[in-house]
Amino acid sequence: MDLAAELRRTVHGEVRFDAGSRAAYSTDGSNYRQVPIGVVVPKTVEDAVRAIKVCHEAGVPVLSRGGGTSLAGQCCNEAVVLDWTKYCTRLDTVDVAAKTAIVEPGIALDPLNDQLSSHQLMVGPKPSTHVSCTIGGMIGNNSCGSTAQAYGKMVDSVIRLEILTHDGCRAWVGETDDAEYERVVAAGGRLAELYRGMREIRDTYMQDIRTRYPKIPRRVSGYNLDSLLPENGFNVAKALVGSESTLVTVLRAEIRLVDVLPARTLVVLGFPDITAAADCVPHILPHNPVALEGVDEQLVQLEHSEHVAEQAIKQLPKGSGWLMVQFAGKDQEAVDKQAQALCNDLHRKPNAPDVSFLDDPSREEELWQAREAGLGATAYPPQGPETHEGWEDAAVPPEKLGDYLREFRNLLERYEYENASLYGHFGQGCVHTRIPFDLKTADGVARYRRFAKDSAELVVSFGGSLSGEHGDGQSRGELLPVMFGNRVVEAFGKMKALFDPDDLMNPGKVVHPHRLDENLRQGSDYRPWEPATNFAYPDDDNRFANAAARCVGVGKCRGHESGVMCPSYRATREEEHSTRGRARLLFEMLNGSVITDGWRSEAVNDALDLCLACKGCKSDCPVNVDMATYKAEFLSHHYEGRLRPIAHYSMGWLPLWARIAALAPSLVNSVSNLRLVKLLGGIAPQRETPLFARQRLVKWLRGRTSPAGQRGKVLLWPDTFTNNFHPAIGQAATQVLEAAGFEVVSPERTVCCGxxxxxxxxxxxxxxxxxxxxxxxxxxxxxxxxxxxxxxxCAAVFRDDLPNLLHGDQDAHRLAHQTKTLAEILTEQAPDWRPPTVGRRAVAQPHCHHHAVLGFDTDEKLMRQYGIDVDVLDAGCCGLAGNFGFEKEHYDVSMACAEDKLLPELRQAGEATLVLADGFSCRTQIDQSDVNQKPMHLAEVLAAAIHGTQPQPERPSAPGRAARTAVTVAGVAAVTAPALAWLFRRSR
Structure with a gap:
């Protein structure tokens, strides 16, 4: 059978067996890598059923995948991968009275909770990957998160599951009383065989299950055979939770919901170290917090050095280890009393901790985000080697946590795995860490293997679980006999054989697992291609291979809620259009086994094609993947020595064309929006090309003398966009700077940032x-x-790109240091100056590069000081992003990005609201939309306040129809043809 062809014939969704798709799904958040056979993106649940039927007939393995963030290797395999996340994302029904919902497996947690919020309901468990983890993945992994303290693991939320076995048995399963069991068995068939088999496994191994399963809140390892015990209602659904796609595919789930508790109080306790913090956990639990998290000094220092949650970190109490204790309810006074009772209780005990109340919701949210960012913060510490999963979520009884941590620290020191941060869900005894394993040499891999075995024996000696959250997969599957003993592991094998006799459901995980040191993404044979590059990559040891391998797979780029990254993923919901997916392809390009054509790879080019180079990932990604830089690097080599897309010449050479246009701007404006000109320039016909100003900013600046200011000189940079299209912004900035006491000068020669x-x-x-x-x-x-x-x-180029492109050039580093935004120069060097109060309400759309590289906090603070009641939009990228939104093949994605949040927000803002957008791309996208407000630069608003006028943007006006008609033929001949002819000769 031609599997790909048969799947394409049968499945209505998307079937992908190309190298690029296989590369994008080759790994998850773990140390492991297995290239899939192919990928199926089903359009419906029925579509997935058809796909699995084809795979069964072909005898091919299947992996049902959630958000792909797994840390134990259970989301990569040499199988056909089902990716539910693009289409199968429906909330089928909600029963508000019963507090239940039926959902499809591909729906992500945050979007689901957004839909449930109108009912004041939510899903209980909340993993740190809540922006992207799916309900199907949470069921497969038995996910938890910090809220499991109050609501339990995912197994506690599942009521029923609609399941499908590889051989086609489909049914809804759940709690099974004797009558229901008899009904199923009497009906006969494959389902009856499964129920009889499970009853036999339960009865045969009942004593082992009761004695070998640790009685702790965070036992995630192994199959949930304890859910089949009589006292647990022979609950088949719960028995299948956490089985990691090794037994069944989950088609739908009925889950229990919980009330949203609006009243919250966060108490932070400071201790001499993290083990002392752990010792205090048993004293806190009787007060019934909804979350109890531990954070050590190293994690705090790492996040402080990376400027994560700086304000919240400043409010931490004294100590070197902290507990975050959250109380929640429906009445704020009652919640506050609960928190105060805890503090009073601890104050009466010896060695009472220092206490801080974080009563500012924004500071609380910062601290929770910092805690959730632990994996990213510890993955690449500034000092020391990269760290890895491998023993990152073991759990012990909470009352033994302090002693366990002391012993675990001793073990880390014995293996010379120093400086591993320790944090986690301390209220349930679950400890997170990333360890600097050497996974690139034979000795390092062997040492990792010995450490994992010793760690397993240690945690079991404390009555704990190998996994308290992330599952077994390949990292811990081999070690399950240490925890459960051979009899229970034998029972796991029988459960696997019952549901999946041909071992075609995610084989090699949990049962009959691959060795924990097999299929490593690195390994002792890891030798990626190390090409010469244009950028230096100083944060990655000056190696592009290290930069391409930086992604740790947490999937924050697949979120839909906030931040800038990744706009094209939000528009397409395609893995290869996420930062993570693109990083995977670059990794595989350098690996060379799946993508074999290096810089010439069309698969990589296609994945990068929809990257808007917004740089959102540079700030929003937990490990600061910089896909915009990687894309520029790739394009440089991909097109070396050959003809580029026409847009690279028409818009990539904009500074040159702008200089030519300055000779006759009216003539150029007359022809620039003709359909033929757009076609020749690769510009979308729906776009209006920006009009050149009649007088460039540099000409205006050179025609005047700035008065000497008491604050000294500043050089106003005449960027291409302000200089040639919106010089009024530069004129306004000059007036503001002079009013603030600066002498404004300009470059004496033509300049460009590149x-x-x-x-x-x-x-x-x-x-x-x-x-x-x-x-x-x-x-x-x-x-x-x-x-x-x-x-x-342009400011971001000076701050970020040029020091990387001209690495070691001291002038490039000086320029980075001396580059200031208007808000920065006013805040830093004119803090006492105030223009007349603006007194207007405004919404601000930060440019992506402003958000990612420069930071917008200074601008926001300055606006409020100047009397602007500003709402800084969290609307993501505008979608134009330089040349991207002008290119005809990108127009639809560009507008989808704008319609994601930005344009709806502006439509709701009202015409009386100022729209502030310092970025030329943002202003252009808004100008060319259907919103009524005209966006302005901050400089224009401040200049208007100085003059006592209402802010009004000044834009070049379009030439009349007669003028355009008169110069059409001459303009096309005089401007377009020679330019294109010169380009063609140059490209040859």
Whole structure:
């Protein structure tokens, strides 16, 4: 059978057996890598049933995958991968009275809770990957999170499951009383065989199950055979929770919901170290917190160094180990009393901890986000080697946690795995850590194996579980006999044989597992291609291979709620259009076994094609993957020596065309929006090309003398966009700076930051442009003159791209240090200056690069000081992103990004609300939409306040129809044809 062809014939969804798709799904959040046979994205649950039938007839393994964030290797396999997350995301029904819901497996937790919020209901468990983890994945993994303290594991939320075996047995299963059991058995068939088999396994191994399963809140390891015991209602659904796609595929789930508790109080307790904090856990549990988390000094220091939750960290009480204790309810006064009772109780005990109340919801949220970011913060510590999973979620009885941590620390020291941070769900005895295993040498891998065995014996000696949250997969499957003994593991094998006799459901995980040191993503044979690059990658040991391997798979880029990344994933819901998916393809390109054509790879090019180079991942990704830089690097090599897409010339060379256009801006404007010109330039016909201003900013600046200011000189950077399209913004900024006491100067020569060449991967040109700019700015760089940059994307080039592209050039680093936004220069060097109060309500759309590289906090604070009642939108990328949204093949995605949040937010804001958007791309996208407000730069608003007028943006006006008609033929001939002819000769 031609499997791919048969699946395409049978399945209505998407069937992908290409190298790029297989590469994108080759790993998860673990140390393991197994390239799948192919990927199926079912459109419906029935579609998935058809796909599994085809796979069964072909004798091919299947892996039903959730959000792909698993840390034990259970989400990668040499199988056909079912990805439910694009289409099978429905909330089928909600029973508000019963507090239950029926959902499809691909729905992610945060979007589900958003839909449930109108009923004041939510799902109880909340893993740290809640932005992207799916209900199906949570069921497969028996997920928990911090809220499991109050609501239990996912097994406690599951009521019924609709399941499908590999051989086609489909049924709803749940708690089974004797009458129901007899009914199922009497009906005969495969389902009756399963029920009889489970009853036999339960009866045969009943004593072993009762004695070998640890009685702790965080036992996630192994199959839930204890759910089949008589006292637990022979609950087949719960028995299948946590089976990691090794037994069945979950088609739908009926789950129990809980009330949203609006009243919350967070108490933070400080201790001398994390073991002392753990010792205090038993004294806190009787007070019934809804969450009880532990955080050690190293995690706090790492997050402080990475500027995560800085304000919240400053409010931590004294200590080197902390407990975050949260109380929740429906009445704030009662919750506060509960928290105070805890503090009073602890105060009466010896060695009472220091206490802080975080009563600011924003600070509380920061601290919880910092706790959830633990994996990312500890993955690449600034000092020391990268860290890995491998023993990151063991759990012990909470009353033994302090002693366990002391012994575990001794074990870490014995193996010389020093400086591993310890944190986790301490209220349930679950400890998270990432350890600097050496997984690239034979000795390092062997040492990792010995450590895992010793760790298993240690945790079992404390009556604990190998996994308290992340599951067994391949990391711990081999070690299950240490925890359960051979008899119970034998029972697991019989359960597997009963449901999956041909071993075709996620084989090699949990039962008959691969060795924990097999299928390593790195391993002792790891030798990636190390190509010469344009960027230096100083944070990755100057190696592109290290940069491409930076992603740890937590999947935050697959979120839909907040932040900037990843706009194209939000529009397409495709794994390869997430930051994680693109990183996987780059990793496989350097690995060379799946993607074999290196820089020329069309699979990688296709995945990067929809990357908007927004740089959102540089700030929002927990490990700061910088896909915009990786894309520029790839494009540079991919098109080396061959013709590029026309948009790389028409818009990638915009600074050059702008200089030419300045000779006759009216003529160029007359023809620039003609359909033929757009076609020749690769521009979407739906787009209006921006009009060139009649007078460039540099000409205006050179025609005037700025008065000497008491605060000294600043150089106003004439970026391409302000200089050629919106010079009024530069004029407004000049007026503001002079009013604030600065003397404004401009470069004496034509300059450019190189942004458009960088974003299109024309890095050799970008480097030449950058060096000319550094030469032109040499006087200012030598005397420390601040460089005020009004366009955020250009400021981001100076702060981030050029020091990387010209690594080691001290002038590039000086420029990065001297580059200031308008808000920064006013805040830092004119803190006492105030314009007349603006007194207007506004919404602000931060440019992506402003968010990711520069930070918007200074701007927000400044606006409020100047009397602007600003609401900073958390609307993600506008979707235009430089040349991206102008390119005809990207128009639909560009508008989908804008319609995700930005444009709906602006429509609701009202016409009287100012719209602030410092980025040229953001303003252009808004200008070309159906919203009524005209976006403005902060400089325009402040200048209007100085003049006592209402803020009004100034934009070049379009030429009339007669003018356009008169110059059409001449314009096309005089401007377009010579340019294209020169381009063609140049490309050859």
């Amino acid at each position: 942004l458009t060449w960088i974003s299109t991967g024309q890095l050799a040109t970008a480097r030449r442009v950058a060096r000319r700019t550094l030469d032109a700015l040499r006087p200012q760089l030598r005397d420390g003159t601040p460089i005020v940059v009004l366009e955020p994307s």
